[in-house]
Amino acid sequence: MAFFALWHLWHSLVVSTDPLPRSILYATSARIGGYGLDAVAYETLVGIRDRLGVALAYGNRAGDLRRSPIRSLAWHPVRLLSNLESRYYYDAKKKALDRVASRFLRTGRFDLFHGWSGEALHTLRAARRLGVPSVLEIPTWHRHKGNQVPLKTERELEMERAPIPQRWLYRLLVSRQQSLEEYDLADLILVLSERAAETFHAAGIADAKLFRMSRGVDTDRFRPGSPPPIFRAVFVGALIRRKGVHVLLEAWKRLRLADAELWLVGHVHPEIKPLLERLPSGVRVIGFTREVEKIYPQCSVHVFPSECEGSAKSTYEAAACGLAQVTTREAGDVVVNGLNGILVPPNNVDALAAAIETLYRDPVTREAMGRAGRERVVAEFTWDHFRRRVLDAYRTVMQRRAASSP
Secondary structure, eight states, X not given: OHHHHHHHHHHHHHHHHOOSOSSEEEEOSSOBSSSTHHHHHHHHHHHHGGGEEEEEESOBOOGGGTTSOEEEOTTXXXXXXXXXXXXXXXXXXXXXXXXXXXXXXXXXXXXXXXXXXXXXXXXXXXXXXXXXXXXXXXXXXXXXXXXXXXXXXXXXXXHHHSXXXXXXXXXXXXXXXXXXHHHHHOSEEEESSHHHHHHHHXXXXXXXXXXXXXXXXXXXXXXOOOOOSSEEEEEESOBSGGGTHHHHHHHHHHHOOTTEEEEEESOBOGGGGGGGSSOOXXXXXXXXXXXXXXTGGGOSEEEEOOSOOSSOHHHHHHHHTTOEEEEOGGGOSSOOBTTTEEEOOXXXXXXXXXXXXXXXXXXXXXXXXXXXXXXXXXXXXXXXXXXXXXXXXXXXXXXXXXXXXX
């Protein structure tokens, strides 16, 4: 009896001084393992597997997490809506996930909820009622993107007045008002960059509610190679206007660089196809590839003039491969101007062309920036760093909740 009394005393002391949650509910409309947000979900779960209560997702492709408490919604009835236009279907999946997650949270088994923006409203409401600390992850920027937006826009009012069949479809979408309520309900909001944080500040959200959550990269998979025989710039990402592909093509046409190539790597979206019909010599459209780690080492610089990103994974990958970069502040915080690349304003052809030409004509600076990029990633942006940041976010929200408890 004395032994068990001492054990319970020790256990209660450890639990009371341990700021980390003991049973986490994690929910994502992505799948576990793969690319993009699927990879982020996987790396998160690897880091919290010892404290994971349940993870909800639309599939699990990670063999090393098969025995973890992951509940797949791959056969949820919402999949019957897959023939709908993609925006309706994806948002319907998010809302279905939210309903399931809220039911799990109400069981009282969890002491922290970690969800994603646009798919966590009902669960965050439940967390607030139950006193469960909550963390909300933001993949891009605040829904208003730093702009002043009225309570309801004319487009939103039109959607409310639409005929019933269309109105029902609109209700499948995640509304702007739902996203704003999520921001208000969450105890801590994970933002990916300084620029992303500024969009929340512009909306009146205090900096204390934001937690900087830079992503990571596999520095063994992405490694430097030998310099190519000619100057070769590469763009890696979806080929869409938001990522500045049209600006890059215009800058490249103006430059007319000798012995130079531009590779475009990523899925080609319909909006950009007309610009790819009459390309200048030296421009090669590679398209999407799952072996992008073989592309970067064949190139001299990475060019990514996006106008809006959370934190572009290609900037992490290119830096890990030792490439100098030309990008924008809007693409994230991996590139420091003058250290491992050159930052230019988005949608500025002249500035982009000048930056590319600078690195074209100065191989010494180009190689020095590439080395600095690799060093910065190894020091700050591996997946191990990312997982430590996740736990730091949890500590922050748990300590604040404990401090505010009577």
